[in-house]
Amino acid sequence: MNTNPTQSSEIMIEMIKASKVYSKDVKALNDISISIANGEMFFIIGMSGAGKTTLLKLISSMEQPTTGLIEIGGAPIHQLKGYKLARLRQKIGVAYQDFKLLTDRTAAENVAISMEVSYKKPQMIRKRVKDLLAQLDLTDKHNKITGDLSRGEQQRVTLARAIANSPTMILVDEPTGNLDAATTEKVMKLLMKCNKAGATVVIATHDDTIFRHTSHRIMELQKGSILSVSRGNGT
Amino acid sequence: MSFWFTVFRQVGRNLRQTWGSQLMTLLTVTLSVLIFAFFYLVYTNMLKWGDRLGDDLSLIVYLEEEPGPELQQQYIKKITTFDEVEKITFISRADAYQRFGKQLGQNQDVLDDLPGDFLPPSIEVIPLKSLRNLNQVKFFSAYLAKLPGVLKVQYGHEWIEKFYYFTKLLSIVMLLSGTLLIMTTIFMVAYTIRLTILNRQAELELLKLVGATNNYIRVPFLLEGLLQGILGSTLGIASLYLLFQWIKLHFSGPGFLNMFQFSFFPPVISITIIGVSILLCTLGSFSTMQKFLRI
Numbered sequence: 001m002n003t004n005p006t007q008s009s010e011i012m013i014e015m016i017k018a019s020k021v022y023s024k025d026v027k028a029l030n031d032i033s034i035s036i037a038n039g040e041m042f043f044i045i046g047m048s049g050a051g052k053t054t055l056l057k058l059i060s061s062m063e064q065p066t067t068g069l070i071e072i073g074g075a076p077i078h079q080l081k082g083y084k085l086a087r088l089r090q091k092i093g094v095a096y097q098d099f100k101l102l103t104d105r106t107a108a109e110n111v112a113i114s115m116e117v118s119y120k121k122p123q124m125i126r127k128r129v130k131d132l133l134a135q136l137d138l139t140d141k142h143n144k145i146t147g148d149l150s151r152g153e154q155q156r157v158t159l160a161r162a163i164a165n166s167p168t169m170i171l172v173d174e175p176t177g178n179l180d181a182a183t184t185e186k187v188m189k190l191l192m193k194c195n196k197a198g199a200t201v202v203i204a205t206h207d208d209t210i211f212r213h214t215s216h217r218i219m220e221l222q223k224g225s226i227l228s229v230s231r232g233n234g235t
Numbered sequence: 236m237s238f239w240f241t242v243f244r245q246v247g248r249n250l251r252q253t254w255g256s257q258l259m260t261l262l263t264v265t266l267s268v269l270i271f272a273f274f275y276l277v278y279t280n281m282l283k284w285g286d287r288l289g290d291d292l293s294l295i296v297y298l299e300e301e302p303g304p305e306l307q308q309q310y311i312k313k314i315t316t317f318d319e320v321e322k323i324t325f326i327s328r329a330d331a332y333q334r335f336g337k338q339l340g341q342n343q344d345v346l347d348d349l350p351g352d353f354l355p356p357s358i359e360v361i362p363l364k365s366l367r368n369l370n371q372v373k374f375f376s377a378y379l380a381k382l383p384g385v386l387k388v389q390y391g392h393e394w395i396e397k398f399y400y401f402t403k404l405l406s407i408v409m410l411l412s413g414t415l416l417i418m419t420t421i422f423m424v425a426y427t428i429r430l431t432i433l434n435r436q437a438e439l440e441l442l443k444l445v446g447a448t449n450n451y452i453r454v455p456f457l458l459e460g461l462l463q464g465i466l467g468s469t470l471g472i473a474s475l476y477l478l479f480q481w482i483k484l485h486f487s488g489p490g491f492l493n494m495f496q497f498s499f500f501p502p503v504i505s506i507t508i509i510g511v512s513i514l515l516c517t518l519g520s521f522s523t524m525q526k527f528l529r530i
Contacts, residue, residue: 082448
């Protein structure tokens with residue numbers, strides 16, 4: 001099984017025998033070992049309950065592995081605390097399946113939040129928010145409360161928030177789950193643009209339309225274990 | 236965007252979101268400070284008044300017979316055996332008659348038909364300051380009453396005793412209101428901050444996710460407690476000052492209250508009460524953060 005990154009020699013994400021056990025009967029991940037290169041686009045696929053979301057949570061350090069080692073940019077994340085951990089999270093853009101939007105705030109406020117925590121200038125935040133919402137066809141939703149938006153629109157706001165702070169790593173969970181074909185294409189283009197700009201992009205999905213023609217590496221999970229890691233046959 | 240700008244914006248947002256409970260907390264803190272400061276003010280004024288009373292304290296020892304020079308020396312010796320005193324004055328029947336006449340002023344003619352020796356001779360004993368504790372004065376009085384030839388000893392004990400118990404009661408009320416101040420400031424602020432934290436659970440989780448530092452998340456809550464302390468205690472002290480001025484204005488002139496010379500706290504006491512309240516509110520907010528804000 002080839003789990004070596006091929007795009008670059010510099011490793012962004014290193015997982016060595018990482019496992020996550022929630023309780024005796026719930027083993028979410030089992031001995032995951034994978035290296036993802038800096039600037040690589042990487043797909044994690046598998047059925048529901050395969051462990052894709054848990055894997056993203058471990059990488060974003062929102063959860064700690066029960067056993068094993070996870071390093072981000074060479075730093076073991078379980079050793080990071082306080083300011084250093086916060087700085088790391090600022091460099092990671094995450095779009096979870098459950099969105100984690102503030103439903104009583106506008107789309108613009110939700111996107112801005114990731115830049116506010118790193119004290120970006122207000123005029124720069126306003127410009128970036130406007131640009132991103134335009135790229136995702138959400139210009140008219142700028143001042144709309146996210147609780148009033150459709151699932152698809154909420155998903156795009158989540159994605160905009162994940163990439164707003166120009167992170168070096170983007171983790172996306174089921175980015176096209178609620179989108180039509182045209183919007184899916186726009187979202188994927190945006191993610192590819194971020195990847196071309198140098199960001200490492202990890203996409204967890206079960207939607208084969210987005211990885212069917214990819215030339216990037218694809219890791220398949222099954223019941224918390226790696227089933228296969230292969231390179232896509234796209235161009 | 237600076238750290239403090241975002242922190243103050245967050246504080247403003249928190250206050251807007253939970254303004255109802257914030258207002259209730261502010262009122263509670265204000266009332267607690269007002270109640271405590273009121274009793275403390277009354278207590279300190281009563282102590283001052285008590286001090287002034289103490290300055291005038293004297294024991295009058297009424298004698299059966301006018302003491303001769305030798306007996307006077309014996310009485311002086313016996314009195315000073317108990318403790319040193321500030322002054323001992325022997326008052327003869329004639330002196331007592333004269334004094335009484337002076338006290339009667341324009342009505343002294345009522346004494347015209349009375350013999351000049353109808354009042355008993357006495358000894359006026361002014362105890363030392365150190366002896367002016369009520370219990371010691373009681374013992375001293377009992378000691379003097381047992382001396383041979385003494386009819387009775389008078390020092391207005393009933394009145395002084397009542398005043399002593401009144402100041403004791405005030406000190407207990409002050410302690411209770413102080414406890415109320417501590418409880419309400421710490422617990423009410425802690426409760427409000429807890430409500431804010433629960434209200435903002437989703438946002439706090441998101442802030443962690445996008446890389447907000449601990450200070451970014453915690454400082455607004457700490458500032459909320461601080462703000463409650465500053466506003467609540469300042470309002471409490473200001474209300475007491477206004478109340479004090481109102482009482483002074485409306486109850487000045489002859490009357491019961493005029494017997495007391497009420498004065499407001501010196502600035503340093505007001506600042507100390509405000510400072511302690513701020514500290515307690517911040518402590519309340521800090522303790523809640525430690526318990527409920529796991530970052």
